Amino acid sequence: MKYLIRDCKxxxxxTVVDLCQKHADYEQAxxxxxxxxxxxxxxxxxxxxxxxxxxxxxxKTIVGYASYTFDFSTWDAATFMYLDCLYLEEDVxxxxxxxxxxxxxxxxxxxxxxxxxxxxxxxxxEKAIKFYHRIGGTGKDKVRFFLDL
Numbered sequence: 001m002k003y004l005i006r007d008c009k010x011x012x013x014x015t016v017v018d019l020c021q022k023h024a025d026y027e028q029a030x031x032x033x034x035x036x037x038x039x040x041x042x043x044x045x046x047x048x049x050x051x052x053x054x055x056x057x058x059x060k061t062i063v064g065y066a067s068y069t070f071d072f073s074t075w076d077a078a079t080f081m082y083l084d085c086l087y088l089e090e091d092v093x094x095x096x097x098x099x100x101x102x103x104x105x106x107x108x109x110x111x112x113x114x115x116x117x118x119x120x121x122x123x124x125x126e127k128a129i130k131f132y133h134r135i136g137g138t139g140k141d142k143v144r145f146f147l148d149l
Contacts (some may be wrong), residue, residue, distance in 0.1 A: 008071035
């Protein structure tokens with residue numbers, strides 16, 4: 001399968017929001033698309049972006065995305081990349097695209113002098129966990145908490 005991994009452009013954000021909804025459905029999570037396009041555009045395309053996004057295109061159609069940020073670890077006293085979302089449409093999975101995205105993210109993180117890439121996935125997402133182990137990822141058992149404001 002031919003595909004292209006590229007940076008997100010403003011015209012792509014509406015499709016990214018649609019993919020966010022599919023991603024949330026897949027992870028059995030709540031998602032409210034109201035005002036997301038405007039909010040994402042404001043952080044992705046600011047002079048100092050808070051969020052970065054890669055797009056996957058196949059046959060000139062957006063079929064996936066990966067979004068990430070840069071953060072700082074107190075314990076490591078170093079910057080790390082946080083992979084916030086990685087989602088591919090079901091019909092384009094198992095073609096090596098996920099691994100290609102990770103390789104691109106590794107290069108970006110290396111260029112930014114990050115110490116590592118961190119992410120999480122639900123415990124029930126066994127296919128993703130198997131993929132992450134296969135590419136060399138290691139897991140830590142932690143409970144993720146949220147405090148709504």
